[in-house]
Amino acid sequence: MSRLERVRERLRRAYESGRNAVRAGRERHRARVGTVSVQPGGPDSGVASPATPGPAAPPSAVVVGAESPAAPHPSTASQDDADVPHALRIAAAWSWRLLVVGLVGWALLRIVGQIRIVIIPLAVALLLSALLAPAVGWLLRARFPRSLATAVVLVGGVAAVVGTLTLVVNEFIKGVPELSKKSSQGVRQIQDWLKTGPLHMSDSQLDRYINEGQQWVNDNTNRLTSGALSTAATVAELLTGTLLVVFATFFFLRDGRIIWRFLVRLLPVGARWKVDDAGQASWSTLVAYVRATVLVAFIDAVGIGIFLVVFDIPFAFPLAALVFLGAFIPIVGATLSGTVAVLVALVDSGLVTALIILGVVIGVQQVEGHILQPLIMGRAVAIHPLAVIIGIAAGVVLAGITGALVSVPLIAVLNTAVRRLAARTVPDTPPDAVVVAAKAP
Known part of the structure; x- marks a missing residue:
């Protein structure tokens, strides 16, 4: 170098x-x-x-001192999730959860549809148990054995239903011939009104409409026949459901508390008292609803039945019984069953009497909706009318008339149960609970 x-x-x-x-x-x-x-x-x-x-x-x-990269939110799994907008992540979380809930609900509806011959009688048995439970309690306080008290109340209830149906059928059979004569007269009056009224229909138009109706009946004869052929299966299902209702009602009245405690013990220990409290409150709501509905239905039937007797309308007792049964469907039941009474009055006594009966039906419906239900049922089973209408419509679609009868009490029970479960209160200690206290140091 x-x-x-x-x-x-x-x-x-x-x-x-x-x-x-x-x-x-x-x-x-x-x-x-x-x-x-x-x-x-x-x-x-x-x-x-x-x-x-x-x-x-x-x-x-x-x-040191420079801004560090933003740490992912605890709810995110990675930095990629943190880069997604918060609103979009919340919407996605709601979406998949709603899809899961909807899928589970759809599966439950399919299962209920497959075993509706068992579910519907059990629901009716629960309603009957709620209606008859106070009577069983009275007999138990009178020192009757539980099985005997349940049997007496159940037999008495069945005898009352059978006796009422017998009276209704007998009166209906007696009045059919006279009503058929008057119905033909009513049909002729309707034809005359169609000709001379504001519609001014001609004989050819009337004949054409009548022929179209007959043609529709002829075209649907096969469908009507197939429905008649399935009557045997329908009767068998009806008998099976009736027997199941009777036996289920008996055991619900006799062993209902034991059955409920067995179901509660299947839950985790921490949830038992909360669920038991919600169940007891729901049962009280159901009992109050059924008793109030029976009382309201009886008042509706008596009110409309009195006017039917005053105006000498045939089938006054069967029509009152029909109003009583229809009133178990809130808001619309009494009106629909009262429409049958209006039609009978129209055929039997003319337009003026039919309009008077229609006014009576509407008046009774208004009294029921604005006075009787709020006064008798109270706030314990108060349900918004929109929820009642939606529940009835859904019940009719899913299970027909039985669904309409069961839907509203089901909504009332679920309303009470959800409110109790969502409440931030500690339920009372059950009377049969065993509390083990630690020794003082």
Whole structure:
């Protein structure tokens, strides 16, 4: 190596040594100030800052005071989830949960549809048990054995239903011939009104409409016949359902509390008292609803039946019984069953009497909706009319007339149960609970 190259090498080393000393001084100064702290590294490690340009910081450098990247939210699984807008993540979470709930609900409806011959009688048995439970309680307080008290109440209830149906059928059979004669007269009056009334229909138009009706009946004869052929199966299902209702009602009245305690014990220990409290409140709501509905239905039937007797309308007792049964469907039941009484009055006594009966039906419906139900049922089973209408419509679609009867009490029970489960209160200690106290130190 020549002399010049040796001098150049010494100058380069001196320059690098001075530069490293300056860098070390800067790093010590920044460490004292708290701006930059550099982990120990080689002599060539560099630090970059906005104030002092230089080589890029090595991977081991830790910048103190600079903004660190945003940490993912605890609800996100990765940084990618954190980059998705919060509103979109919430909407997606709601969407898949609603899909799961809808799928489970659809599966439950399919299962209920497959075993409706069992579900519907059990629901009717629960309603009858809620109606007859107070009578069983009275007999138990009179020192009757539980099985005997249940049997007496159940037999008495069945005898009352059979006796009422017998009276209705007998009166209906007696009045059919006279009503058929008057119905033909009513049909002729309707034809005369169609000709001379505001419609001014001609004989040819009437004949055409009558022929179209007969043609429709002829075209649907096969469908009507197939329905008649399935009558045997329908009767068998009806008998099976009736027997199941009787036996289920007996055991619900006799062993209802035991059955409920067995079901509650299947739940986790922490949820038992809460569910038991909600179940007891729901049962009280059901009992109050059924008793109030029976009372309201009886008042409706008596009110309309009195006017039917006053105006000498045939089938007054069967029509009153029909109103009584129809009133178990709130809001619309009494009106629909009262429409039958209006039609009978129209056929038997003319338009004026039919309009009077229609006014009576509407008046009774208004009294029921605005006075009787709020006064008798109270707030314990108060349901918004929109919820009642939607529940009745859904019940009719799913299970026909039985669904309409069961839907409203089901909504009332679910309303009470959800409110109790959502309440932030600790239920009372059951009377049969065993509390083990620790010894004082």
